[in-house]
Amino acid sequence: MAPKNRLLKKGNKSAFIAAIVNTIIAIIKGIAYFFTGNVAMFAETMHSLGDAANQFFVFIGSALSKKTPTERFPNGFGRLVNLVLLGAVLIVGIMSYETIKEGYQHILHPTQSTGILMNLSVLALAVVLEAFVLYKAMKEVIHETHLDAKGLAIVPKSFTALKRAKPATKLVFMEDLVATFGGIIAIIGILLSHYADLYFAEGMASILIGLMMFYVVGRVFLDNAKGALGEADDDFEAEIAKYIYTNSEIRDIKTLYAMKEGEDYHIEMKLEIEPSLTVAQAIDIKERIEGKINEMKGVTDVIIEFEEDDGIQAWK
Incomplete structure (x- = not known):
């Protein structure tokens, strides 16, 4: 058991923190959706569930990739994290499809949801937590690429250095960037639906969130396909x-x-x-x-x- 524990300690810390935070967020969003039936909240619940599962697999994959080479695998397990990430994006892809489908159905048959205060409170809390995890991922990018930045200077520099970050850190960065903006889009959709009687706005928000998730799927798939094949830097x-x-x-x-x-x-x-x-x-x-x-x-x-x-x- 001890060697396994030591191996897990080598896993990507950003992915581990993000997995825990997104699990908590998904539970809170799920409860809010159960009581209000808000389709934008459904999209955000699916988004957080997909992120949590994805980031958990990323953490495990990044830890297993640190295993010592064996006689059977003399080149080591470095590319294992790429293979795990290729599998993990399938989860996000399924969640993206369900999110878009639910949003489309809501546009065709718009209904007024209830519990605006609950929805807005939950989403506001989620945006704050996602932004916190995103900032941690930004700091990890700066650390991995050996850049010198503090405070708000970390934000712009992390974007320019993202290409050279580790695959797991890059995934957490992208997912939480999309999650933060997804929460803001969901809030706008709910406000338009409630105060402007544009009930289809929640469906539009759901579709936009799903499309952003698909973007992450595409980027992560391409990046890790290159890594699995062995990409030159x-x-x-x-x-x-x-x-x-x-x-x-x-x-x-x-x-x-x-x-x-x-x-x-x-x-x-x-x-x-x-x-x-x-x-x-x-x-x-x-x-x-x-x-x-x-x-x-x-x-x-x-x-x-x-x-x-x-x-x-x-x-x-």
Whole structure:
């Protein structure tokens, strides 16, 4: 049991916090929908249920991806988090369909819901909680990408750095961003329905929330399909190349690949060196470069090959 507990502690913290918060929110929204029958509240209940389930699977997947390589799986389990996320988006996809379908039915047959104070209070509370989780995810993005930002500066910088965040953190960020705005849309729909007698507005809000959920499904699916196949990180390759050229013995980089496997990086490179270097000197250079790259965030494996400089510049 102890090894399993240690493994779970390595799971993505943002996903764990988001799963707990969204479970609480889903229960509260579900109770409000039961008493009021509000279709916008139904959409938000489905949204929070989908997010909670999704983020729970993400937490488990991110923890399992940290398992030590075995004889059967010598390359480790880094890509497991991508596979889990590909499965998890199916849950959100089903929830999205149900949300849109319910909203469409309400537009065709609009009815007046009751309990506006309960609905608005629950949604306002949900927006605050979702915004809190979103801000935590933003801070996690800043931490994972090694940026320096505090206070409100975290918000804009987290958007620009999102591409380089871990898959699990990226999913939590996107889901809670949509959830926060979804709650605001639901509030607007309820207000229009109650005060302007536009009963179809709740159905429109439900459809908009469902479409935003589908957007998350599409983005997460594409990102993790790339991760499962093994996507090269151009920005990280450029960062490594910049360090490589600080070593005066290196004349050229013939090939350099930074393959992202889940939350980890597998680095392969072929470097050209001076022909006059001895084997012992080449080994020292190799160990120095390997040691430095292994210190970089997320790197788990480095493979370096040397060739004599051919005088033709390959790396641009």
